[in-house]
């Protein structure tokens with residue numbers, strides 16, 4: 001069986017659930033809209049999601065440090081994806097292009113040293129750091145909506161921490177890094193016997 005594409009090679013939708021290549025075809029959306037109109041007697045107007053290049057995204061208040069490993073990103077798509085969770089209100093806001101609280105930077109550590117570097121830099125910047133797993137929070141957990149609106153923020157994306165470190169075959173206990181969830185097909189087993 002062919003290996004599915006690595007999740008790192010696929011971009012998440014900037015506004016909603018899943019990946020960009022998982023958008024339903026236009027004819028299916030039109031059919032669904034017609035079904036809604038027929039059932040309810042109103043509504044069912046199709047509206048396209050606001051394209052990312054038309055979204056007004058606050059200018060990052062932090063500058064991504066130059067580094068070869070790509071630890072920090074201030075890319076528009078990265079910041080939009082990490083700005084909202086997946087509650088209905090998040091989907092609606094993303095679809096409309098309303099990103100009131102984008103993180104200033106997104107950090108993608110690959111090991112504990114990277115995590116320490118992110119935390120140290122964030123401390124120097126006075127920035128909040130918000131862990132990001134799959135980004136499916138439905139209660140605003142990943143959105144950098146801070147009491148102090150002037151405080152910058154860094155979204156700490158854990159998806160590159162994708163290794164199983166240790167398995168105890170007797171007790172069936174394992175040490176698994178935080179980014180492994182829902183990515184079992186690409187887990188690489190390190191230090192296991």
Ligand SMILES: Cc1cc2nc3c(=O)[nH]c(=O)nc-3n(C[C@H](O)[C@H](O)[C@H](O)COP(=O)(O)OP(=O)(O)OC[C@H]3O[C@@H](n4cnc5c(N)ncnc54)[C@H](O)[C@@H]3O)c2cc1C
Nearest residue numbers: 086087130131132133134135136137138141142158178181
């Ligand atoms: C359609 C849909 C269906 C769902 N169904 C269910 C369900 O049936 N049962 C259920 O329990 N939930 C459900 N959820 C909610 C959501 O999927 C879960 O809460 C999920 O477990 C969140 O995991 P995540 O990796 O996406 O976390 P994220 O959304 O990335 O983060 C959630 C919160 O945890 C923090 N966080 C993330 N990783 C870490 C870490 N390593 N250390 C410390 N803090 C961290 C984040 O900062 C945030 O506050 C559903 C959501 C959707 C959109």
